[in-house]
Amino acid sequence: MSDTLEVKVPSHFERPGHRDAVAAGIVRGALPLKFAYAGSAAHTHDRLAHQEGYRSVTGAVSFVREAMRRAGLDEVPALAEIGPGNGVSSLALLARLHDAEKPPTTFLGLDFSESLLAMARKRFESRRPDVSFAQAGWDVEAEPTAAIGEWRTGEAPITALFLGNTIGNFERPGAALRNIQRSLRIGDTLVVGATLRTGNADPEGMLTPYRNQVFRAAALEPLIAIGIDSADLDFELSYEKDEVVGHAILTRPLFLDDHELPPGHRVRCFVSRRYLPSEINDLVSCAGLRPFVSSVDESSDHLVVIAFKDEDDQAAAPALS
Ligand SMILES: C[S@@+](CC[C@H](N)C(=O)[O-])C[C@H]1O[C@@H](n2cnc3c(N)ncnc32)[C@H](O)[C@@H]1O
Known part of the structure; x- marks a missing residue:
C-alpha cells in the first residue's frame, strides 16, 4: 500500500x-x-x-523524436502542441530534441483544459526557463484558432505536435484535423502520434x-x-471495433x-x-495536409505520421468525420 x-x-x-x-x-x-x-x-x-x-497508451517520445529525425525535421525552434496535457511528455520530447539542428526555443501549448495548461506552464517555467512558453485555450474539435498565427514571429514555418493518441479520443477526428490545417500556414509541419491497431x-x-x-x-x-x-x-470497460470504451452506469x-x-x-x-497508419494518413490527407513520413513502432504499438501544409483550403472542402 x-x-x-x-x-x-x-x-x-x-x-x-x-x-x-x-x-x-x-x-x-x-x-x-x-x-x-x-x-x-x-x-x-x-x-x-x-x-x-x-505511456504504454499514449506512446513514447523517443519514438516521436526518431520519426522526426527520419523525416529530416530537425529545425524546430518554434513548437506548437495541441493537447500538451500537464506538459510532462512535452518536456521529455524537448529534452530529446536537444541535439536538433535548431532545437526548440519557443513553445505554444494549446488545450481545451486551462487547468492542464496552467500545470504545463509551471513545469516549463521551473524546468526549461530557456524556452519561452505561451499558452492558449482552444477546443480543436470546435473551430480553427487564430492563436497560432498571433504567436508565431516572422515568416519561418512552425512545427505543430498532436501526440498521445489525443486523436483517438475524438468523435470526429477528421474535423479536428481540418481545424488544425486551417490554423496552420503553408510550409508548417504537423506531427501526429496515435496508438496502433494490431490485428491480433x-x-x-x-x-x-x-x-x-x-x-x-x-x-x-x-x-x-x-x-x-x-x-x-458502476464503471464498465470494453474493447470493441478497435476502441477502448468506458461506460458509467447509474445504480x-x-x-x-x-x-x-x-x-x-x-x-x-x-x-x-486505435488506428492503422493508412487510416491516419487518409484522415490527414482528407484534412488538406500532405503526409510524407509514416513510422510504426511495433514493440510499443504506436505510430507517427508527419505531414505538411502545402496549399490553402480548396473552395469546397469535403465533409469530414
Ligand atoms: C490523452 S491527453 C494527451 C496529453 C499529452 N499529449 C500526452 O501525450 O501525455 C489529451 C490532451 O488533449 C486535450 N484535449 C482533449 N480534447 C481536446 C479538445 N477538444 N481541444 C483541445 N484539447 C483537447 C486534453 O486536455 C489533454 O491535454
Whole structure:
C-alpha cells in the first residue's frame, strides 16, 4: 500500500458552460472526453498521467523524436502542441530534441483544459526557463484558432505536435484535423502520434492499462463534478471495433435538470480508438495536409505520421468525420 497522502481537489468545472454541456452529455448517454481533462478532472488526469502504464497508451517520445529525425525535421525552434496535457511528455520530447539542428526555443501549448495548461506552464517555467512558453485555450474539435498565427514571429514555418493518441479520443477526428490545417500556414509541419491497431488484439490485454482505480476516477470525474456520488456509479470497460470504451452506469435513479434517468442508464465517458497508419494518413490527407513520413513502432504499438501544409483550403472542402 502506498504511504503517500494525497489531497483531493474538490470536484468542480472549469467554466460555467461546462456544467450544462456535461449534464446534456449524461442525459444523451455520451460525454465528450474533453471534459475529463478540465477543472477538477485535470487533477485526476494528472494523477493518471503519472501512473506506470500511461505511456504504454499514449506512446513514447523517443519514438516521436526518431520519426522526426527520419523525416529530416530537425529545425524546430518554434513548437506548437495541441493537447500538451500537464506538459510532462512535452518536456521529455524537448529534452530529446536537444541535439536538433535548431532545437526548440519557443513553445505554444494549446488545450481545451486551462487547468492542464496552467500545470504545463509551471513545469516549463521551473524546468526549461530557456524556452519561452505561451499558452492558449482552444477546443480543436470546435473551430480553427487564430492563436497560432498571433504567436508565431516572422515568416519561418512552425512545427505543430498532436501526440498521445489525443486523436483517438475524438468523435470526429477528421474535423479536428481540418481545424488544425486551417490554423496552420503553408510550409508548417504537423506531427501526429496515435496508438496502433494490431490485428491480433486480445481484448483483455488491451484493457489492462485501464483496469485501476486511478483511471476509473479520471474517467468518472465529470459525473462526480455534477454531483453524482461515485458509489452510485458502476464503471464498465470494453474493447470493441478497435476502441477502448468506458461506460458509467447509474445504480440509482438520477434527477438531473428536467430529466429523470433510471438505474441502468449508461453514459459513455471514455473512448480511445486505435488506428492503422493508412487510416491516419487518409484522415490527414482528407484534412488538406500532405503526409510524407509514416513510422510504426511495433514493440510499443504506436505510430507517427508527419505531414505538411502545402496549399490553402480548396473552395469546397469535403465533409469530414
Ligand atoms: C490523452 S491527453 C494527451 C496529453 C499529452 N499529449 C500526452 O501525450 O501525455 C489529451 C490532451 O488533449 C486535450 N484535449 C482533449 N480534447 C481536446 C479538445 N477538444 N481541444 C483541445 N484539447 C483537447 C486534453 O486536455 C489533454 O491535454
